[in-house]
Amino acid sequence: MKSEINICWLRRDLRLEDNAALYEALRSPFPVLLLFIFDKNILSKLTDKTDARVTFIHQTLNTLNSRLQKSGSSILTRYGSPEEVWPEILNSYTVKSVYTNHDYEPYARERDDALAEYLRSEQIGFHTFKDQVIFEKNEITKADGKPYTVFTPYFRQWQQKLNEFYVKAYPIEKYAGNFLPLSPQEIPSLFDMGFETSDLDFPKKDFSSKLDLYEDKRDFPAEDATTYLGIHLRFGTLSIREAARAALAQKAEKWLSELAWRDFYMMILWHFPHTVSQSFKPAYDLIKWRNDESEFEAWCQGNTGYPIVDAGMRQLNKTGYMHNRVRMIVASFLTKHLLVDWRWGEAYFAEKLLDYEMASNIGGWQWACGSGNDAAPYFRIFNPELQTKKFDPEFKYIDRWLPAYKQQKHVQPIVEHAFARERVLKVFKEALNE
Ligand SMILES: Cc1cc2nc3c(=O)[nH]c(=O)nc-3n(C[C@H](O)[C@H](O)[C@H](O)COP(=O)(O)OP(=O)(O)OC[C@H]3O[C@@H](n4cnc5c(N)ncnc54)[C@H](O)[C@@H]3O)c2cc1C
Structure with missing residues (x-):
């Protein structure tokens, strides 16, 4: 009999630290297989075959894979549409539950709703978590429960509500022994997926030295005064909680408010997808x-x-x-x-x-x-x-x-x-x- 496992499906949370879904999956009684799907539905729309974001994801997965291999596990990577890939995965493994983090874009919501239904029909659990924002969807609302549509009052409440609880890291290290033992898995090459390696440089993740002077210098484009963290927050190579913790520790209020703009726009997109x-x-x-x-x-x-x-x-x-x-x-x-x-x-x-x-x-x-x-x-x-x-x-x-x-x-x-x-x-x- 195939052994029973849980799957943690990574999407835009490409890290092994402070990751809500991964933490919850690892705490469960079943060993955890990490999965990433190079989604054909998304990739087929990219016209530039040297798209740097695909290279970034590919490089990141290779790094994660090397780290997992050191402890006898590996990341399973597939190239295809989720509708094609999931049945194949369920054929190969006995899956008890799937864990993943919330994604607020319209395509992602449809994809996840369809997966939830499919898994339900197979009697497999589907557990999703807030991870890419500090406050999501309906956590900051007007008194009548409706979403804010203007930033200033939204931010006032966002700031009031923010405390250590919301920025605490998920201590994944405690449960790192629960990754599924797996022989090294190959990641499809960029070439196999119709892409080439981009020669763009990717910004580094070091940002704390930028925070002190951020407020004074952020508006002057010739100054190297912003953090360039956008790509890391986009693909989750940095946890938003780590960013917010640094802002709080260094009292970088202006920078913190920019992270709140990010939450605000994700909340708006969730409530007003027609925009x-x-x-x-x-x-x-x-x-x-x-x-x-x-x-x-x-x-x-x-x-x-x-x-x-x-x-x-x-x-x-x-x-x-x-x-x-x-x-x-x-x-x-x-x-x-x-x-x-x-x-x-x-x-x-x-x-x-x-x-x-x-x-x-x-x-x-x-x-x-x-x-x-x-x-x-x-x-x-x-x-x-x-x-x-x-x-x-x-x-x-x-x-x-x-x-x-x-x-x-x-x-x-x-x-x-x-x-x-x-x-x-x-x-x-x-x-x-x-
Ligand atoms: C027309 C237009 C389009 C934009 N498109 C994007 C986009 O596609 N992706 C994107 O992340 N940001 C976008 N922004 C917001 C902002 O310009 C970028 O987040 C910022 O320039 C990224 O540089 P940085 O990482 O050095 O930011 P920093 O100033 O160091 O800020 C840190 C992080 O806070 C968030 N942030 C900062 N400013 C904003 C903002 N105004 N709105 C939302 N989040 C913010 C980002 O995640 C950013 O990485 C856009 C702004 C405008 C005016």
Whole structure:
């Protein structure tokens, strides 16, 4: 008879420390098999075959596998759609229960609902846990139980509720003896899955030295003053509780509030999944976007003639990262100066950002164009020149990413600021009936 086991299914929690589902699985009476599925439903949509995020996941799994092999276990990795892979797994093992962490994106919710039903029909337990946020879904609500849609009062409650309990690490080490003994398992190669290794550099996980000066310097893109943790929080190579513990220990309140923005947007996506494709404020879907393809292309390539915008887009294209202040400027420029639908920009960021996170990306884009939660009012239009004077006064960031500007070899602006400002005000006013 095959021995009875539990499975812990890793998705965006790729770590062996402080992981809620893994802890609960290991504490159970059955040995635990770790599973990761390279999901064809997701991978088939990626058009860039050198997508760095796939390389990042692949490298991380190899590291986890080597660590597990040292203690006689291994990670089982499959390439396929979950609907194909799960029946195959259940054929090969006698599974008592499946453990996994909550995922709040619409596709993930559907996938997990379908799996729950399938496992139920096979009389197999399915246990899910909060892991990727400090507070999820309905933990921070208004007095009437409805979700907050504005950040400031949400954050007030988030901060009040936060205590040691919510940031405590799950002590997995205590139960590490309960991994299923398993011969070394191979991880499918990137090539087998139709991908190639990316040559992008991935940010390191060291961040504590950044927290002291974060509040003062975070808005200046030439300073190396933010933590670059996005990718690690996205794929769970760092626990959000570890990040929050560091923020509390160092009294880095501003940085902590950025982690709360992340929770906020995940909560919004959970309650308002239609915001993936529709504006949070419905009137914004009446805007008559110009959607000029050649101007969009100029924006993508960093050829708008606005140096701060073009430097940002070049940083993104080259490194998979863009500074937050510049994300706000380029998003405002695309939606307001060029009147291109926020969904176009959102999709471009989704393709390029190493730290792409559906909830925060949609939240950020809708904020910038005015259609979202707690958004800047539509008549507040970032002036790229004034933003540069304030946040890159010595043109250090621009020189780094757009050297052609200093050499006076950069293109001329594709639209004049004052003209674009009047135009967007008129178009938005008409749509919003104001
Ligand atoms: C148009 C637009 C699109 C964005 N798209 C994404 C995205 O796809 N993925 C993403 O993680 N962030 C996104 N952001 C938010 C923010 O720009 C990035 O989180 C931040 O720049 C990442 O750099 P960092 O890791 O050095 O951040 P730090 O400033 O060091 O912050 C630490 C962490 O806090 C979280 N965080 C910080 N700011 C925000 C914020 N405003 N909203 C939500 N979470 C935040 C992130 O997880 C970040 O890694 C977007 C912002 C805008 C304006």
